[in-house]
Amino acid sequence: MLRRWRSCGPPDPGISPDVQLSVVGFPFCIGLSQAVANEIPPGAFAEYEALIARVDAFQARVRERYPGQIECRAGCSECCRKIPRLTLSPVEAFYLREQLRRLPPEEQSRLREASRTAMPPCPILANDACLLHRNRPMLCRSYGYPTVSPQLLKIGQPGLNYCYKNFTGLGGPNALDQDCILNVDRVTEELWEVNRRFVAGRWGAIFDRRMAFTVQEVLQGALDDWSPGKGRRDIGGRPDR
Ligand code: SF4
Structure with a gap:
C-alpha cells in the first residue's frame, strides 16, 4: 500500500x-x-548569453563599419537551406530548447515532424526565417560574417571566411579592419569553458567535447532525459556545419 x-x-x-x-x-x-x-533555471544561461552578446556586438560593429556590405538579413536563408548538419554543444542545445518550448504545441509538433526529414534544409527554417532565431546556436550567429581560424591557417586551409554575398563592394579580404574579423577559435574555446561550467553546475559532471546533439535530437526531445554519459560522439573538437 x-x-x-x-x-x-x-x-x-x-x-x-x-x-x-x-x-x-x-x-x-x-x-x-x-x-x-533537465529543467534549466534561466540564470544558468547567463555566461552563454554574455558570450552571445559579444558575438552580436561584433556583428553590429561590422554592419556599422561597412554599411551596405552585409547581405545577412531576414529573407536570406541560403546557408540554412544548404546546411548538411548542425551539431550543438550542451549549453547551445538546452538554450535552443528554451525557445522551442515557448512555441505553440502545434508548432512544436510541426518542427518535430520536419526534423524526421534529412537535412538540408535545417528543419527550423520556415518561410525563409529561423523559427528559433533568438536562441539559435553559436555557429548560426557567426556564419556569413568575417571569421578567421588560426588553427585552419596553420594547416594551410583558408583561414578567413565570410559569405560570398557580403563585401562585394570591397577590394578583397585584406580591406577588412582587424576588429571586424571574428577569431572563431577563441570563441570556440570560450564556448567550451561555458560548457564546462554549465555541465558541472547542472549535472556535477566533467564536460567532454563529445557531448553533442544534432538539431534533430533537440527537436525530438532528446534533452529531456539526457545525462552526461549519454549521446557522446566525435565532433572533431567543435560543433560544425
Ligand atoms: S537553427 Fe536557424 S539559423 Fe541555424 S541553420 Fe537552422 S534555421 Fe538557420
Missing part, C-alpha cells in the same frame, strides 16, 4: 526533487530525478 510521498532531493530551485514513496515503512525513490533535473 502506498502510504505517502515526499521530497527527498536537494533544495535547488533549478532542480525539482526526486519523489520518494514509502510502502509501509520501506522508502524507495522512483526515477523522476533525471527528467526534472
Whole structure:
C-alpha cells in the first residue's frame, strides 16, 4: 500500500526533487530525478548569453563599419537551406530548447515532424526565417560574417571566411579592419569553458567535447532525459556545419 510521498532531493530551485514513496515503512525513490533535473533555471544561461552578446556586438560593429556590405538579413536563408548538419554543444542545445518550448504545441509538433526529414534544409527554417532565431546556436550567429581560424591557417586551409554575398563592394579580404574579423577559435574555446561550467553546475559532471546533439535530437526531445554519459560522439573538437 502506498502510504505517502515526499521530497527527498536537494533544495535547488533549478532542480525539482526526486519523489520518494514509502510502502509501509520501506522508502524507495522512483526515477523522476533525471527528467526534472533537465529543467534549466534561466540564470544558468547567463555566461552563454554574455558570450552571445559579444558575438552580436561584433556583428553590429561590422554592419556599422561597412554599411551596405552585409547581405545577412531576414529573407536570406541560403546557408540554412544548404546546411548538411548542425551539431550543438550542451549549453547551445538546452538554450535552443528554451525557445522551442515557448512555441505553440502545434508548432512544436510541426518542427518535430520536419526534423524526421534529412537535412538540408535545417528543419527550423520556415518561410525563409529561423523559427528559433533568438536562441539559435553559436555557429548560426557567426556564419556569413568575417571569421578567421588560426588553427585552419596553420594547416594551410583558408583561414578567413565570410559569405560570398557580403563585401562585394570591397577590394578583397585584406580591406577588412582587424576588429571586424571574428577569431572563431577563441570563441570556440570560450564556448567550451561555458560548457564546462554549465555541465558541472547542472549535472556535477566533467564536460567532454563529445557531448553533442544534432538539431534533430533537440527537436525530438532528446534533452529531456539526457545525462552526461549519454549521446557522446566525435565532433572533431567543435560543433560544425
Ligand atoms: S537553427 Fe536557424 S539559423 Fe541555424 S541553420 Fe537552422 S534555421 Fe538557420
